[in-house]
Amino acid sequence: MKQDKRLFLQMATYFMALFSMLGLQPVLAAGLLTPSNSSLPALEILSHKVDVVIEDAYAITRVEQVFNNPHSQDLEARYSFPVPAHASVAEFTLWIDGKPVTAEVLEKGKARKIYQEEKKAGRDAGLTEKDGYKTFEIMVSPVRAGKTTRIRLVYIQPVNMDTGIGRYVYPLEEGGVDEQKLAFWTNNNKVKKQFDFKLKLKSSAPVDAVRIPGKSQARVQQQSAGEWQVHLGSQGSTPAPAANTAHPLEGGAPAPAFNPKNSSAAYTLDKDLVVYWRQKSGLPGRVDMVTYKPDASKRGTFMMVITPGMDLKPIARGMDWIFVLDISGSMQGKYATLADGVQRALKKMRANDRFRIVLFNSRATELTSGYVNATPDMIKHYSNKVAQVTPGSGTNLYAGLAKGMSSIHADRTSAIVLVTDGVANVGETQQRKFIELLAKKDIRLFTFIMGNSANRPMLELLTRESGGFAVSLSNSDDIVGQIIKATSKVTHQALHGTEVKISGIKTADISPRKIGSVYRGQQIVLFGHYWGNGQANVKVTGKISGQKKVYQTQFNFPSSTRENPEIERLWAYSTIEDLMDEINNFGEKADMKNAIISLGIEYGLVTDYTSMLVVREDVFATRNIKRANKQRLTTEHTAQQKRQARPVPSQRVDNNKPMFKLPQPHFGGGAISPWMIMLLAGLLVITLRQRHAD
Amino acid sequence: MSDYTFSQTIHGNKSLPWITLGLFIFAALLYLTVGAAPSSLVYLTDQPLVEWYRIFTGHWVHSDIEHASLNLIALLILGVVFEPVLKKRVLSVLLFSSLAVSIWTGFLAPDLKAYCGLSGILNSLLVYGCLTLWKQYQQKIYLLFILLAATKTIVEITSQQAMFSHTSWPAIPQAHLIGMLAGAIQFYLTERRT
Numbered sequence: 001m002k003q004d005k006r007l008f009l010q011m012a013t014y015f016m017a018l019f020s021m022l023g024l025q026p027v028l029a030a031g032l033l034t035p036s037n038s039s040l041p042a043l044e045i046l047s048h049k050v051d052v053v054i055e056d057a058y059a060i061t062r063v064e065q066v067f068n069n070p071h072s073q074d075l076e077a078r079y080s081f082p083v084p085a086h087a088s089v090a091e092f093t094l095w096i097d098g099k100p101v102t103a104e105v106l107e108k109g110k111a112r113k114i115y116q117e118e119k120k121a122g123r124d125a126g127l128t129e130k131d132g133y134k135t136f137e138i139m140v141s142p143v144r145a146g147k148t149t150r151i152r153l154v155y156i157q158p159v160n161m162d163t164g165i166g167r168y169v170y171p172l173e174e175g176g177v178d179e180q181k182l183a184f185w186t187n188n189n190k191v192k193k194q195f196d197f198k199l200k201l202k203s204s205a206p207v208d209a210v211r212i213p214g215k216s217q218a219r220v221q222q223q224s225a226g227e228w229q230v231h232l233g234s235q236g237s238t239p240a241p242a243a244n245t246a247h248p249l250e251g252g253a254p255a256p257a258f259n260p261k262n263s264s265a266a267y268t269l270d271k272d273l274v275v276y277w278r279q280k281s282g283l284p285g286r287v288d289m290v291t292y293k294p295d296a297s298k299r300g301t302f303m304m305v306i307t308p309g310m311d312l313k314p315i316a317r318g319m320d321w322i323f324v325l326d327i328s329g330s331m332q333g334k335y336a337t338l339a340d341g342v343q344r345a346l347k348k349m350r351a352n353d354r355f356r357i358v359l360f361n362s363r364a365t366e367l368t369s370g371y372v373n374a375t376p377d378m379i380k381h382y383s384n385k386v387a388q389v390t391p392g393s394g395t396n397l398y399a400g401l402a403k404g405m406s407s408i409h410a411d412r413t414s415a416i417v418l419v420t421d422g423v424a425n426v427g428e429t430q431q432r433k434f435i436e437l438l439a440k441k442d443i444r445l446f447t448f449i450m451g452n453s454a455n456r457p458m459l460e461l462l463t464r465e466s467g468g469f470a471v472s473l474s475n476s477d478d479i480v481g482q483i484i485k486a487t488s489k490v491t492h493q494a495l496h497g498t499e500v501k502i503s504g505i506k507t508a509d510i511s512p513r514k515i516g517s518v519y520r521g522q523q524i525v526l527f528g529h530y531w532g533n534g535q536a537n538v539k540v541t542g543k544i545s546g547q548k549k550v551y552q553t554q555f556n557f558p559s560s561t562r563e564n565p566e567i568e569r570l571w572a573y574s575t576i577e578d579l580m581d582e583i584n585n586f587g588e589k590a591d592m593k594n595a596i597i598s599l600g601i602e603y604g605l606v607t608d609y610t611s612m613l614v615v616r617e618d619v620f621a622t623r624n625i626k627r628a629n630k631q632r633l634t635t636e637h638t639a640q641q642k643r644q645a646r647p648v649p650s651q652r653v654d655n656n657k658p659m660f661k662l663p664q665p666h667f668g669g670g671a672i673s674p675w676m677i678m679l680l681a682g683l684l685v686i687t688l689r690q691r692h693a694d
Numbered sequence: 695m696s697d698y699t700f701s702q703t704i705h706g707n708k709s710l711p712w713i714t715l716g717l718f719i720f721a722a723l724l725y726l727t728v729g730a731a732p733s734s735l736v737y738l739t740d741q742p743l744v745e746w747y748r749i750f751t752g753h754w755v756h757s758d759i760e761h762a763s764l765n766l767i768a769l770l771i772l773g774v775v776f777e778p779v780l781k782k783r784v785l786s787v788l789l790f791s792s793l794a795v796s797i798w799t800g801f802l803a804p805d806l807k808a809y810c811g812l813s814g815i816l817n818s819l820l821v822y823g824c825l826t827l828w829k830q831y832q833q834k835i836y837l838l839f840i841l842l843a844a845t846k847t848i849v850e851i852t853s854q855q856a857m858f859s860h861t862s863w864p865a866i867p868q869a870h871l872i873g874m875l876a877g878a879i880q881f882y883l884t885e886r887r888t
Contacts, residue, residue: 281866672764672765672767672768672812672813672816673764673846674764675846676768676813676843676846677764677767677768677771679839679842679843680768680771680772680775680820681771682839683771683775683820683824683836683839684771684774684775686835687775687827688774688775690827690831690833691778
């Protein structure tokens with residue numbers, strides 16, 4: 001117990017210091033890209049409107065932008081923004097001749113080829129591509145001289161709930177680690193006229209509070225027990241345009257290039273927007289399910305969300321902690337705070353606790369030369385050593401992990417705390433090798449992924465394989481809250497080797513293929529297909545501290561439902577993520593690549609191998625491109641309109657036979673209400689009058 | 695009878711509620727220096743014996759500015775009302791109720807992970823102080839205050855919804871009730887002793 005309490009304090013203090021450094025991170029942002037050292041003038045982002053609807057299990061984000069070309073030549077717009085976590089782009093619409101034209105999904109190379117051909121021919125075209133795990137890039141051509149172009153992008157993603165707190169991130173901030181991109185492109189991230197961010201939360205469970213940290217000007221309004229709205233908007237002001245905009249070749253002065261410094265921008269797209277919502281405390285552990293099965297005789301899709309209420313006790317035995325810290329060049333400016341955090345953490349340790357500190361950039365070095373007992377002299381010595389390090393150079397993550405895993409003692413439970421903001425770009429970079437490395441020892445990896453440019457898919461996979469958990473952190477996050485949630489997970493038991501078995505009804509294509517460990521406060525999200533209808537037995541199994549645990553329930557799979565067609569895309573994207581894990585592990589194989597392309601085209605998703613292409617309607621016809629995504633979108637829009645008109649129904653399915661006996665974990669605080677203050681004021685008046693009378 | 699008067703408070707003299715003022719400044723400075731819900735000081739109700747001092751420090755830190763402001767205003771009012779009568783017993787009431795609320799949140803509250811905030815122990819001071827004033831002045835109005843506060847708390851518990859306060863960490867009205875009970879028990883024990 002005492003070991004445990006020291007451990008907790010060490011972790012909490014250390015994480016607090018690490019995460020406080022996020023505020024100092026040098027960043028790029030979402031924005032319009034122009035090649036550096038180019039004579040091409042820059043376009044403007046006139047308006048940027050975001051509309052988010054969160055309905056329990058998933059979020060739909062609509063982004064509408066208007067680009068302006070104030071110059072006298074037609075230009076191409078290239079807009080880049082970070083890939084949101086587990087998000088699938090479902091719609092890309094370009095307004096052509098004042099009418100919206102939605103994109104279709106094609107194989108990446110083919111889509112790009114057609115886009116280039118249309119661009120060369122001067123016809124309207126748009127392309128949305130995915131640059132790995134880093135960014136989505138939208139290209140639109142032409143943005144005609146003196147005119148505007150409007151686009152809309154829609155993406156869908158599962159919602160992240162942890163310890164009763166939901167978190168939505170609208171990513172705008174890049175991690176600043178893509179050095180090639182930094183060198184090549186200049187980024188215009190200013191929204192000139194109007195920025196608008198609206199989020200509508202519709203929860204079947206009551207929601208106590210909604211927050212958007214760091215945005216005190218945002219309006220947060222509650223509509224009902226489970227419905228909230230967040231609105232953040234701003235308008236810009238710009239000087240009057242220059243009078244003479246005639247083309248230089250005609251003898252006129254060139255039009256002044258847009259200079260953000262000359263105008264008061266409505267908004268700068270450089271910081272993530274993070275929205276939290278908190279469910280009412282004491283909600284039971286439960287199973288929720290959303291299905292889509294328009295035809296009773298055919299296959300349906302389900303999304304099952306299991307919120308455990310398990311008895312996970314604090315870990316009593318001692319553990320060895322190895323801190324593996326990224327000190328590559330992108331961490332400059334944050335290191336002083338990191339060092340301070342390490343010092344504070346070390347000071348809290350007892351003499352029989354053990355720690356190691358490994359630093360890595362292009363190579364890995366160990367400060368501690370094996371395990372160190374936390375005596376006051378050693379603590380002071382290594383605290384000073386940590387403070388003297390200067391970050392720089394590349395990121396050799398493999399070397400850092402390998403060094404961290406060396407000399408692990410089998411008789412003690414060990415854990416690695418990895419903190420990184422970047423991409424492995426030095427040394428071994430193959431994902432398979434990382435997995436093999438971690439498999440060599442029985443060790444848990446707890447990863448703190450900082451910013452939007454880290455290789456999240458790989459880091460999450462490695463963490464999952466080891467039985468740990470990964471936490472994504474934004475500079476805009478409520479760091480204190482995230483720390484408390486993370487440290488609570490680390491210092492408590494977890495359900496390891498988690499499996500979900502469904503019997504009684506035919507199911508297939510379950511994703512994700514592997515769930516791994518479920519820590520305190522986490523949910524299990526499962527997608528799959530099913531046939532028929534009727535009662536199913538659902539069993540969650542795993543081990544807590546070596547002891548087998550079984551949680552089970554029974555509920556019906558419906559014969560026909562039409563309300564949530566979007567979950568077909570969510571299933572497809574989850575399956576694609578499984579396939580991408582395989583590709584990253586074993587290398588690209590034709591069958592897996594083709595499977596991703598097929599899924600991307602069938603379900604209208606932008607992936608590493610498929611892109612969204614918009615051309616004129618007649619060009620779709622002449623090029624024989626089927627309008628499958630357009631049809632899918634029509635179905636989804638109809639369903640969304642129907643859902644909008646009514647409150648979110650409870651999606652809980654295990655009411656009759658609850659899977660868990662305990663409620664889900666939560667936090668609490670002692671708060672005097674304004675009503676009580678008034679009561680106390682009354683008491684004050686009465687008492688003082690009494691005394692005066694005395 | 696106390697020689698404390700309202701005019702003396704305004705013009706300032708040694709009859710000011712110094713203990714309360716000291717506690718107020720302490721809590722305010724704590725919030726300003728360590729910030730919201732510092733993980734090193736909150737009470738870890740899922741590890742109730744972790745670092746024993748958290749049993750007490752958890753009550754003196756807050757989850758956000760609204761939480762801190764409301765609780766500190768309440769502390770000031772209660773201090774002005776009760777300290778002239780209770781004097782140093784203010785400290786023993788707060789100490790005893792810290793233990794009581796921490797025992798409940800740490801061992802009996804279902805699945806609470808962490809707790810912070812003054813209001814649990816302030817409710818204890820409210821009940822103890824009102825009972826003391828009721829005994830002193832023999833006026834039932836002081837019992838009415840206790841009844842009103844208890845009713846609000848019981849309504850919150852039964853409806854499972856905090857009335858009027860929306861802080862970052864949800865209010866735990868059960869902690870208020872435990873604080874009230876602790877205040878009542880302490881009053882009873884004090885009366886028995888005297």
